[in-house]
Amino acid sequence: MRSITLFAVPGIGEITPGADLAAVILAAAGSAPETALRPGDILAVTSKIVSKAEGRQVAAEDREQAITDETVRVVASKVHPGGVTRIVENKLGIVSAAAGVDNSNTPAGTVLLLPVDPDASARALCAGLRRELGFDVGVLITDTLGRAWREGQTDAAIGAAGMDVMLDLRGTADAFGQEMKATMTAVADEIAAAADLVKGKTSQCPVAVLRGLPDLVHPEGFFSADRGARALVRPAARDMFRLGSAEAWREGYAAACHDAGLPLPGWFTAGANGTAPAADGQN
Secondary structure, three states, X not given: OOXXXXXXXXXXXXXXXXOOHHHHHHHHHOOOOOOOOOOOOEEEEEHHHHHHHOOXXXXXXXXXXXXXXXXXXXXXEEEEOOEEEEEEEEOOOXXXXXXXXXXXXXXOOEEEOOOOOHHHHHHHHHHHXXXXXXXXXXXXXXXXXXXXXXXXXXXXXXXXXXXXXOEEOOOOEOOXXXXXXXXXXXXXXXXXXXXXHHHOOOOOOOEEEEXXXXXXXXXXXXXXXXXXXXXXOOOHHHOOOOOOHHHHHHHHHHHHXXXXXXXXXXXXXXXXXXXXXXXXXXX
């Protein structure tokens, strides 16, 4: 029976721009039996320290403007007593709240943006670790995301290198001999979520190691842009949920008016929050 082990790497301090993350992680892991890295280990690294090392901490008195600057497409927005929540697609193609812009664990008046290319960041970190270790490990860059239809958040992989991010089980047989036709397991996301259980959100342990799945880790030739976590982003052509419900309603209503040669009513054009009208036709 397969078993896995998860542990956080302690002793990683504040990361500054230009920091060599491979050196920092190796120094923290050290040679102690309980934390020293081994062949086939998979490291889950919080995107926050990658962003800090890459100088993605920027001055932003207005976080909302920073979110707007990182947004490619608004998926949904909702006004609530605490302000406005925007679910958007960012420049990486990732759909998340606030475009991944983070103002926690960073000085007041600054925000952290996600790495410019998390897969490239993962490849660089993975190569640096392998060079020093002399054996193969895998690397995931993780970030916290909400889930459609589910409360709460979980960590997911936004960057990956040296390992499988998906296990495609289509065409194989299940325990009853039936062919599986749709099963594709996002193992990178599963590992990222599991790693967060030992990293925690407030314990300042930004790196965790998963041990026990060496078959997911591959040698140097496996490094390529098309094998990273970007492969987990669903293409628009297959995305059945491109918009929030209110935004989809407005888009459909506008299309119907256009097809019928009718002008949009005043309440429609005045509505700035993307909501559908009330039952009486007024908003």
